[in-house]
Amino acid sequence: MAILEIKDLSIRLPDGHAARPILDSVSLRVDRGETVGLVGESGSGKSVACRSVLGLLPERSRADGEVNVAGTNVLTASRAQLRRLRSHQVSMIFQDPRASLNPMRRIGDFLTEGLRAAGVPSAAAGTRAEELLEAVGIRDPRGALRRYPHQFSGGMLQRVVIAGALAGEPELLLADEPTTALDVTTQAEVISILTRLQAERGTGLLFVTHDLELAAAICDRIYVMYAGRIVEAQPATRLFENPRHPYTAGLLASTPRLEPGAAPPRPIPGQPLSLAEAPSGCAFAARCPLAEPQCSAQTPTLREYGDGLAACLRADEEVLL
16 A cells, blocks of 8 residues: 555746756655665756655745645645644655754754654653664663764764654655765665664655665665656666666666676766756657657657556667666
């Protein structure tokens, strides 16, 4: 059963601010207990799609479509409904943990504020905060509650933010590139904590990243975004074995490999589209090694290929890495 279902979501800035939508007819689904990856280059629209689940839309933007969380359409929800949704059903882990915390307030204040606002007594909220810190691997959780953000390393602070996201026991967790600023060892620790807690609680997880290798390691299904559109969706294992969109193939080919004799990474030529650009046809055509004249004239739609989807006029052909 889906905990999150986005249907034909389009987000546009006011006239004159962008030549194309930030998101263009995006549809995706996350089931309860499922980990779904959302991958693509910077500027593809991943974070905007993620934030839309909480109703955090760009200022003065116009949104069409549906963003349903446990049956509630976020785009038409009242303030009271959004407050309940953000308190108990959905939580988000942002990319930079230091930007998520007030440097003038103690960690205990950060973790207990939402609990106390929900009516939990102060003593019980403090006990719950200790339990959460212990669950994410913070030593001396009671002492940690009295410390300030600057007294934690980046990895430890990300654990604190994860604990805060879990405080309301959400049914859906949104992770917006939560390991980007961390070293490799700390990344592995944070991912291990996320996947363990998600499995224990049966929480749906939408994991936003630009790292396909990481997405393949932890996700059940992966959506690939380019220029505000979903261009491919497949189970994680099949995406690596048989990508159906040239952009996905390009992302895989540009990933460094550590295996002996592995080919060097091949970058995707050209630049991602800016919001000031709105080419006709396929948005990836100018960078695509397989593009034909029709690709610049006809906009491809998502079509089924086996148990996946691809938006490419040549998706039924073999895509080579």
